[in-house]
Amino acid sequence: MHKQQLIDHTPALMRIVDKYQDGEDLCHFTFAPFNEGESLNKDEMPDLCNINKVQPGQFMMLTIPNAGEAAFTYASMPDENGHFHCLIRKIGELTDALFELEPGAMVGGRGPMGQGWPNLKDKKVLVIAGGCGLAPVAAKVDALIEASAEPVVYFSARNEAMLVMKKERERWQEQCKLYEAVDDCSGASKSYLAGRQLADNLDQIIQDDGPFDHVITCGPEGMMLAVCRIMEGKGFPADHIWLSLERRMHCGVGLCGHCYMADHLVCVDGPTYRWDQLGELVVKEKAIRAPESPLDMGHAASNCGEEKEGCDGNGGCGCR
Amino acid sequence: MKVYKLERPEFLRNWLSEEREVFQPVMDATGNGSWQPIAHGAVEEFDDELRPLMSPKDFFFSEREDLFRFEAGAENPTFKPIIPRIEKRVLFGVKACDLKAIAYQDKHFATDPNYQARRRQTLLVGIDCHAPCEGGFCPTVDAGPTVRDGTADLVLIPMPSVAGEQAGWWLGCNSQAGEHAIWGMNLKLAEEGWDYWRKLTEKRAKASFPNDTQLLNGIRRLNARAIPDELWDKLGIQCLSCSGCTMVCPSCSCYAVEDIKTPTGYVRERFWDSCLMEGFQKEASGANPTQASGKRVQRFWFHKFSDDIASRMDDSYGCVGCGRCEVTCPGSIGVHSVMEAIANA
Ligand SMILES: Cc1cc2nc3c(=O)[nH]c(=O)nc-3n(C[C@H](O)[C@H](O)[C@H](O)COP(=O)(O)OP(=O)(O)OC[C@H]3O[C@@H](n4cnc5c(N)ncnc54)[C@H](O)[C@@H]3O)c2cc1C
Ligand code: SF4
Ligand code: SF4
Ligand code: FES
Numbered sequence: 001m002h003k004q005q006l007i008d009h010t011p012a013l014m015r016i017v018d019k020y021q022d023g024e025d026l027c028h029f030t031f032a033p034f035n036e037g038e039s040l041n042k043d044e045m046p047d048l049c050n051i052n053k054v055q056p057g058q059f060m061m062l063t064i065p066n067a068g069e070a071a072f073t074y075a076s077m078p079d080e081n082g083h084f085h086c087l088i089r090k091i092g093e094l095t096d097a098l099f100e101l102e103p104g105a106m107v108g109g110r111g112p113m114g115q116g117w118p119n120l121k122d123k124k125v126l127v128i129a130g131g132c133g134l135a136p137v138a139a140k141v142d143a144l145i146e147a148s149a150e151p152v153v154y155f156s157a158r159n160e161a162m163l164v165m166k167k168e169r170e171r172w173q174e175q176c177k178l179y180e181a182v183d184d185c186s187g188a189s190k191s192y193l194a195g196r197q198l199a200d201n202l203d204q205i206i207q208d209d210g211p212f213d214h215v216i217t218c219g220p221e222g223m224m225l226a227v228c229r230i231m232e233g234k235g236f237p238a239d240h241i242w243l244s245l246e247r248r249m250h251c252g253v254g255l256c257g258h259c260y261m262a263d264h265l266v267c268v269d270g271p272t273y274r275w276d277q278l279g280e281l282v283v284k285e286k287a288i289r290a291p292e293s294p295l296d297m298g299h300a301a302s303n304c305g306e307e308k309e310g311c312d313g314n315g316g317c318g319c320r
Numbered sequence: 321m322k323v324y325k326l327e328r329p330e331f332l333r334n335w336l337s338e339e340r341e342v343f344q345p346v347m348d349a350t351g352n353g354s355w356q357p358i359a360h361g362a363v364e365e366f367d368d369e370l371r372p373l374m375s376p377k378d379f380f381f382s383e384r385e386d387l388f389r390f391e392a393g394a395e396n397p398t399f400k401p402i403i404p405r406i407e408k409r410v411l412f413g414v415k416a417c418d419l420k421a422i423a424y425q426d427k428h429f430a431t432d433p434n435y436q437a438r439r440r441q442t443l444l445v446g447i448d449c450h451a452p453c454e455g456g457f458c459p460t461v462d463a464g465p466t467v468r469d470g471t472a473d474l475v476l477i478p479m480p481s482v483a484g485e486q487a488g489w490w491l492g493c494n495s496q497a498g499e500h501a502i503w504g505m506n507l508k509l510a511e512e513g514w515d516y517w518r519k520l521t522e523k524r525a526k527a528s529f530p531n532d533t534q535l536l537n538g539i540r541r542l543n544a545r546a547i548p549d550e551l552w553d554k555l556g557i558q559c560l561s562c563s564g565c566t567m568v569c570p571s572c573s574c575y576a577v578e579d580i581k582t583p584t585g586y587v588r589e590r591f592w593d594s595c596l597m598e599g600f601q602k603e604a605s606g607a608n609p610t611q612a613s614g615k616r617v618q619r620f621w622f623h624k625f626s627d628d629i630a631s632r633m634d635d636s637y638g639c640v641g642c643g644r645c646e647v648t649c650p651g652s653i654g655v656h657s658v659m660e661a662i663a664n665a
Contacts (some may be wrong), residue, residue, distance in 0.1 A: 006433040009588070010388040010401040034397075065390055065397075066586055068579055070604070092604040106397050108390075248603050250576055255432055256593070257574035258601060260619065261609075263628035284628060285618075286545060 011108025060111025130219025416464030455643030
């Protein structure tokens with residue numbers, strides 16, 4: 001029989017210590033260990049709040065008593081006291097219940113889970129985020145800034161109101177190069193790049209700030225796909241492009257089977273992937289036929305993304 | 321493997337039941353058979369052919385169980401794990417296919433505390449098949465008909481029958497736990513030559529399995545990704561999403577969780593889920609990578625026969641050739657029908 005270290009399905013106690021609105025139907029939450037006041041020593045710090053155990057790009061499973069459990073990405077690494085942030089969209093029962101909670105309320109958490117972003121600390125990195133996809137890359141941007149790697153960040157959203165993580169972006173304005181784009185500029189308070197002109201924008205950025213060693217991207221699958229194709233079209237190597245996937249998750253530890261993609265379980269093998277690895281997975285799920293049927297990324301590519309009509313922008317098709 | 325002579329399986333069962341709870345296949349009113357406890361001293365005969373419709377997977381990966389308890393309380397809320405407390409027990413007379421499936425689940429659930437709490441308390445007594453069961457194809461996936469090494473603690477090996485008379489049994493001892501369990505039974509060691517006869521029995525059994533060309537070709541085509549989406553879609557139409565196959569399949573392991581209120585808090589339950597259900601991968605945003613039922617049927621068979629998945633599972637396929645899905649499927653897309661369709665796609 002295989003004897004391995006057993007995992008624990010039981011959440012650790014946490015508290016919400018701060019909460020503020022950060023975009024339409026979006027809130028920025030700060031979580032902390034439940035007993036932090038009572039001189040929590042290092043050994044008692046739950047892993048998911050432990051600065052030494054979490055990596056940018058990982059996620060945790062948040063439990064709201066009586067409302068269930070769901071996956072959320074670390075939008076910042078835990079600090080010395082175990083405080084960390086998540087950017088959370090109100091979208092269903094669990095998140096409805098979460099949005100009702102006020103600072104001081106108790107919640108549960110398990111983690112950290114999944115594979116974080118690669119290190120890349122001595123590399124020139126272009127970070128491309130769309131909508132809520134900024135959250136999973138934010139902690140990486142901070143880590144790169146801290147390592148003096150001078151990342152360049154491109155962030156686009158549907159409209160000005162959906163430009164999330166305002167505080168972080170204000171800080172980044174000082175610390176690194178940040179480009180902002182919106183799809184719908186009407187009524188905007190200042191001028192932005194045109195979000196729908198992704199290819200042109202990337203051309204410009206590469207010309208001004210390039211060349212880049214690596215690209216990290218996170219956003220709706222349709223957008224990530226477009227980024228990967230544009231970059232590959234420029235001859236950028238597929239194994240230097242990184243992205244993060246979202247799948248339904250019930251366990252986060254490779255047991256429940258919900259997050260499968262070909263022979264992978266995204267919760268443990270992902271959620272971050274190299275574009276060439278992911279390409280392989282996509283192929284594995286398909287019949288291999290004549291090349292006139294191009295690769296696509298499943299649901300998102302067929303009903304979401306730059307070029308498609310019929311997307312109401314409300315996320316019903318999986319776009320964010 | 322150390323091998324002893326054993327007159328009757330019932331002697332062993334009775335010996336083991338002195339200190340452990342023993343379960344064996346028993347024919348019941350449903351006609352499907354089930355795993356039932358046999359009391360110490362019971363005279364109930366051991367049916368060496370019966371293999372219940374439900375595999376013993378529920379003994380380890382429980383159909384429904386609590387994972388933890390939450391106690392509310394403003395000052396002192398707590399989450400407490402619920403790990404099952406299991407007395408020592410024995411599964412008596414498990415066939416090679418089901419044992420292979422248990423080994424597969426052992427690997428999948430290697431880190432699961434609830435699974436392991438059950439598994440570590442359970443002694444497995446396997447039994448070699450000397451003839452094919454109906455619908456079974458264990459040799460095709462290297463799961464049977466004789467018990468594979470390392471999958472059981474003790475193995476009941478039928479001696480070759482002489483003119484239809486069961487001559488008696490050998491008892492193979494495959495693990496330390498098995499050795500300890502029979503310590504004191506004073507069994508005589510088997511004479512040399514038992515393995516010659518065991519292999520001969522296996523050869524004879526294998527020779528009587530039906531032609532499995534369709535299965536082999538199906539597996540090859542599936543791994544060559546040569547199956548057009550249209551065929552999956554067609555099979556998808558025949559799938560009623562009843563989840564019967566995933567329930568009876570001994571190697572299916574998917575689950576979902578649900579929180580159940582208690583007077584003072586709640587418990588989180590997990591229960592068997594099925595990748596054939598429409599909502600299995602549906603995300604809160606409404607996006608669903610496997611909305612089309614053909615994609616879900618494809619997933620099921622990919623999970624069973626993919627070389628990629630096998631390479632992550634000690635080179636074992638997720639299908640152990642028991643044939644149960646064929647018996648249970650109301651839409652006639654069990655393993656034989658699907659593999660035949662695929663082989664000819
Ligand atoms: C790796 C990962 C990271 C994520 N990071 C973030 C983040 O930083 N911010 C954010 O706002 N959202 C994030 N999500 C999405 C978030 O998990 C879902 O929006 C959330 O599950 C919605 O739950 P709900 O109960 O409010 O929705 P409901 O529609 O009420 O969900 C009902 C049930 O479906 C399950 N479910 C549905 N979709 C998902 C899903 N995608 N993942 C897990 N369970 C699901 C839930 O467990 C729940 O029990 C992430 C998802 C993944 C997989
Ligand atoms: S797929 Fe069918 S034949 Fe194979 S192990 Fe599962 S139930 Fe048995
Ligand atoms: S599938 Fe093979 S091992 Fe399983 S019961 Fe049938 S003959 Fe025996
Ligand atoms: S979330 Fe359960 S296996 Fe990935």
